[in-house]
Amino acid sequence: MEKILIIEDELSIAELERDYLELNHYEADIAATGQEGLECLKANSYRLVLLDLMLPDMDGYEVCRKIREVSEIPIIMVTAKNEDIDMIRGLGRGADDYIAKPFNPNQLIARVKAHIARYDRLVSTGQNKDEDIRIGDLLIQPVTRKVFVNNEERTLTAKEFDLLLFMASSPNQVFSKEHLLEQVWGFEFYGDVTTVTVHIRRLREKIEKDPSKPEYIGTVWGVGYRFKR
Amino acid sequence: MEKILIIEDELSIAELERDYLELNHYEADIAATGQEGLECLKANSYRLVLLDLMLPDMDGYEVCRKIREVSEIPIIMVTAKNEDIDMIRGLGRGADDYIAKPFNPNQLIARVKAHIARYDRLVSTGQNKDEDIRIGDLLIQPVTRKVFVNNEERTLTAKEFDLLLFMASSPNQVFSKEHLLEQVWGFEFYGDVTTVTVHIRRLREKIEKDPSKPEYIGTVWGVGYRFKR
DNA sequence: GAAATTTGTAATAACTATATAATGTTTTGG
């Protein structure tokens, strides 16, 4: 079972978090202080840390930094709403995401899942994530960020390239627009999903022979898009 | 898995280094003497060497020299005092980098990663560190630190040259400003990324025919810069 | 230790990518 570590001094909040996690088939340990949290980390193997910003013994940043000295485990900071300026500081210091109290339980679970998945991808693909991808007449070079169709370069913008690379890294897998927004645009981005539609359109314009009959980027009606191999 | 060789007589430090490396998905062997280290190198295939300056049988320089007789593998020297570093740097004995005890684990890992990546780049481009680089009308001489455009010398400052050489060593690869800061300015440097922008500007001024339409140093919008071949 | 050069920073101008909205088209289920 996947274990999550909750570092939070207010027991009521910690238990609330644990309840939601357990409802979603995670197991959760609670540590009331930063020190206790660090000890739990040493003694156990967790998939993710939920870290309160305000702790009795040391602040969340400090804990975050100490965790990062030994591990790349995903860290989600939990903060009170009015502290959002400082949240950015937290992200700069090694946290992967932040969520404001009071939080939406679904969002919490969604983020936990997403970060665990991201981490796994990072680790598992760590070796060949820079390797060229060749599919049909299409060549994608992650290192140079260049894309060729029939050995002819097509210049993509940053987002276009990121989107293409993400999809082409898992060919034939269907991604919902929401999923693509989350993975390519990032968790902070709360825009409209039509953004994805438009980007898919522009991508097709650049890499497909006939954008209205795409051979690389397929539409899966009612579900999302897939990169066909 | 990537293997690292630790040559260090103090077991507690060696084990600390190994722990950090293993947390970051490296495998590490420990050798307590220079002689033992050299034997490990013969018997195994490593990606990098962490080399203590003070060893019981021979000093780090000696070991370094002996390694260099047979291999161009990245070597990071680990030294006791900060002051020693400046002295060592001046000597230029073939180590690729230096780090002082007590070291920051993140920095250690960051440097290990960076040097392995750099080594791979050099190998894949089939280029020796000191070999001249010729691209179009541009000639870069690492040994003399001179740069010519159409056989006409352009005098660059130290940073300008380092930046140009770094980028030109991996043509077409896209580097973010953060990456350039880290690699060219060093890990200790915590300045603003606009510094990179300005240096790029100055470089273009000196080597491009029309700096506003650069043919060597290209801008990759939203990502960084690339040296075009 | 003064002068000259290099380097870093800050301010603002110029530019590009991209999000969004509006409108048109295709698909699907009843």
Add this chain to the structure above:
DNA sequence: CCAAAACATTATATAGTTATTACAAATTTC
């Protein structure tokens, strides 16, 4: 075959990035 939903297409304003300039701080040179 119709209506509703999902997607495609297009145009545009804006947010975000980079270029440029000027200046201050640091470093090197003499």
